[in-house]
Amino acid sequence: MLRTQVAIVGAGPAGLTLALLLHRIGIAAIVLESRSRSYVESRVRAGVLEHGTVELLCEMGAGDRLRREALTHRGIALRFNDESRRIDFEDLTAGKTVTVYGQQEVVKDLIAALCVAGVPILFETPALALGDLEGEHAGLRYRDAAGAEGTIVADYVAGCDGFHGMCRDALPAGASAVYEHVYPFSWLGILAQSPPVSEELIYTNHERGFALVSMRSPTVTRLYLQCPANEELAEWPDDRFWAELRLRLGSDRGGPDVVAGPVSQKGITPMRSFVTEPMRYGRLFLAGDAAHIVPPTGAKGMNLAIADVRVLARAFEAHYFRHDSSGLDDYSETCLRRVWNTQRFSAWMTRMLHRFDDRDPFEHRLQLAELRYVTTSRAAAQTLAENYVGLPFARADDLS
Numbered sequence: 001m002l003r004t005q006v007a008i009v010g011a012g013p014a015g016l017t018l019a020l021l022l023h024r025i026g027i028a029a030i031v032l033e034s035r036s037r038s039y040v041e042s043r044v045r046a047g048v049l050e051h052g053t054v055e056l057l058c059e060m061g062a063g064d065r066l067r068r069e070a071l072t073h074r075g076i077a078l079r080f081n082d083e084s085r086r087i088d089f090e091d092l093t094a095g096k097t098v099t100v101y102g103q104q105e106v107v108k109d110l111i112a113a114l115c116v117a118g119v120p121i122l123f124e125t126p127a128l129a130l131g132d133l134e135g136e137h138a139g140l141r142y143r144d145a146a147g148a149e150g151t152i153v154a155d156y157v158a159g160c161d162g163f164h165g166m167c168r169d170a171l172p173a174g175a176s177a178v179y180e181h182v183y184p185f186s187w188l189g190i191l192a193q194s195p196p197v198s199e200e201l202i203y204t205n206h207e208r209g210f211a212l213v214s215m216r217s218p219t220v221t222r223l224y225l226q227c228p229a230n231e232e233l234a235e236w237p238d239d240r241f242w243a244e245l246r247l248r249l250g251s252d253r254g255g256p257d258v259v260a261g262p263v264s265q266k267g268i269t270p271m272r273s274f275v276t277e278p279m280r281y282g283r284l285f286l287a288g289d290a291a292h293i294v295p296p297t298g299a300k301g302m303n304l305a306i307a308d309v310r311v312l313a314r315a316f317e318a319h320y321f322r323h324d325s326s327g328l329d330d331y332s333e334t335c336l337r338r339v340w341n342t343q344r345f346s347a348w349m350t351r352m353l354h355r356f357d358d359r360d361p362f363e364h365r366l367q368l369a370e371l372r373y374v375t376t377s378r379a380a381a382q383t384l385a386e387n388y389v390g391l392p393f394a395r396a397d398d399l400s
């Protein structure tokens with residue numbers, strides 16, 4: 001049997017950030033991860049970090065490589081009616097920017113920092129069941145890499161095991177409410193060895209569907225196309241992807257040019273908005289995708305996961321060192337204010353930029369009017385910009 005203060009389930013951005021924050025405060029934690037280290041370090045996902053996320057990673061001492069290798073982005077383009085219009089973040093948010101740096105690079109940096117700190121991360125060790133969540137101590141049963149089962153007794157469990165994890169299911173029936181919206185389309189994403197299509201991200205609304213041009217480095221591009229909800233990857237050989245991207249970007253009609261290159265990763269992501277409330281049950285605290293999912297159009301999922309554990313780490317600090325448990329008691333309410341604001345922003349971006357087959361031409365006209373307004377009114381552009389770069393923590397916490 002292992003004993004710790006906080007058992008963390010999941011070594012994604014939420015679990016790893018929490019483990020490092022707790023270590024720096026002086027609270028003992030053990031991280032359990034069902035996958036191997038190489039698997040979590042190579043899982044291609046998010047790419048855009050809010051400036052507050054970058055600040056936190058740097059404050060924790062996990063930002064050295066990020067500072068050297070990441071790309072600073074001062075704006076994005078919204079493209080519609082075959083024309084790109086820029087949203088200038090720096091100008092609209094008094095100098096704030098976002099950082100393009102792959103989620104798997106953040107994960108690698110956090111794991112490296114935790115290894116140096118000596119915080120145990122048990123890979124290939126799935127949590128199997130949680131117990132005693134309302135008792136004196138929580139119990140967690142796991143199976144280790146050799147196949148042996150064991151138990152951890154912890155003061156608290158942090159459920160950072162993502163959308164498909166098991167922690168959320170440990171809540172008794174009726175203890176939580178779920179709010180969910182599933183969109184009638186998915187994103188087909190590729191990573192390719194080719195120069196980025198443009199210096200900044202381009203979010204494209206096209207009659208054939210949404211397209212997003214992003215990047216990971218000056219030689220690696222990350223591209224997404226809206227596709228039908230139940231699409232099979234086999235439907236999308238590389239040539240079809242590149243041809244469709246060119247059509248949606250208007251490459252043959254003066255739009256951004258696309259240089260095709262070898263595709264190193266391809267995947268389909270369903271689009272959903274999901275929130276479970278409350279994010280706490282007894283000794284269990286849910287954080288990140290385990291508690292909520294946003295559609296990726298606002299580039300917010302990883303940032304929100306890290307914002308949750310920032311609140312949780314502070315609450316644990318007050319609890320253990322100042323005998324003040326109000327932060328733990330308020331955890332769910334505090335996080336949910338930011339969560340719902342982020343849901344609002346992500347749903348708005350998603351509705352504005354995608355093709356909805358069931359919408360009538362009137363609604364499509366409204367969508368184009370919204371895009372024109374956002375790219376011509378400074379007030380509207382500022383609304384997009386301040387949300388995209390990330391609302392200040394204190395202010396988002398205060399939004400009610």
Ligand code: RFL
Binds near residue numbers: 126127302304
């Ligand atoms: P994760 O990353 O899913 O990590 C959960 C971890 O828990 C493990 N696990 C278990 N471990 C032990 N025992 C069990 N029983 C377990 N069950 C599961 C899993 O193996 C995994 O390692 O959740 P976390 O930490 O909450 O992080 C959330 C982010 O990963 C997610 O929100 C983002 O990737 C979302 N996202 C984006 N977020 C951004 O902030 N900016 C972006 O630009 C952005 N783009 C994206 C995205 C997500 C995408 N996909 C593929 C979903 C683009 C895409 C295409």
Ligand code: PHB
Binds near residue numbers: 048214296297
């Ligand atoms: C990415 O680079 O993977 C990315 C960028 C912006 C998004 C989503 C994903 O909105």
